[in-house]
Amino acid sequence: MQGQQGAAEERCAQFRGTGFVRREVPFGHPQFGKALPCVCTRKAQRQRKAALLRELSRLDTLPRYRQATFEHFEVSVPGVAEAYTAALAFAEQPSE
Incomplete structure (x- = not known):
């Protein structure tokens, strides 16, 4: 104790x-x-x-995501832009 x-x-x-x-x-x-x-x-x-x-x-276990950054994110894929914007906003100011 x-x-x-x-x-x-x-x-x-x-x-x-x-x-x-x-x-x-x-x-x-x-x-x-x-x-x-x-x-x-x-x-x-x-x-x-x-x-x-x-x-x-388990993203840390996937080699392609270990070095992932927002700079290399492919936003031209249909339907991905909204997810990208939300993820970037969260990364800049994570909520509890």
Whole structure:
């Protein structure tokens, strides 16, 4: 247990390793008394989600996609332009 707590503190010194914060809101507010993930916890969650999506997509295992870039994307294929635009927008600003 001590090792896990030490690792959490190392990741999140600002919140003493808890990984969660509590907002100071008035009684009756929807977030009153709720533990909310801190910045470090949200970042770790996003990284785990991205890693899982990469693993599930298995694109890293396909040689033709390892070095894929938007510069080499063939947008002249019918029906691909909309997907290209959406993928490029997501790559520039990924959503959670």
